Amino acid sequence: xxxxxxxxxxxxxxxxxTAALNAILHDFREYIIGRMGIPYRQKGMNIICLxxxxxQDEINSLTGKVSSLEGVNAKACYAQV
Numbered sequence: 614x615x616x617x618x619x620x621x622x623x624x625x626x627x628x629x630x631t632a633a634l635n636a637i638l639h640d641f642r643e644y645i646i647g648r649m650g651i652p653y654r655q656k657g658m659n660i661i662c663l664x665x666x667x668x669q670d671e672i673n674s675l676t677g678k679v680s681s682l683e684g685v686n687a688k689a690c691y692a693q694v
Contacts, residue, residue, distance in 0.1 A: 614668050618646075618692040621676060623661040629684030637682075641665070641675045 625634065638645065644667035651660045665672060672689055679687040 616666050616668055618666050619672050619689045621663040621687055621689050624686045625659040626684035627657045633682055637678050644671055
């Protein structure tokens with residue numbers, strides 16, 4: 614199956630359910646190439662950047678599941694190749 618490389622930008626409010634977010638990321642661990650988390654205490658949020666290499670449907674599923682969590686925003690950006 615053809616895969617695509619993408620980055621997912623995730624912004625997490627402090628009130629968000631981080632256990633649920635980590636569970637989702639764990640479910641998609643086979644596709645995650647790298648993960649960087651940055652706490653932004655002054656604004657009361659955490660910023661996560663994921664790099665994934667996965668089939669298009671899996672990237673859409675991951676983005677949708679993460680976005681469905683209350684207090685969490687996620688967007689994907691795809692490589693053109």
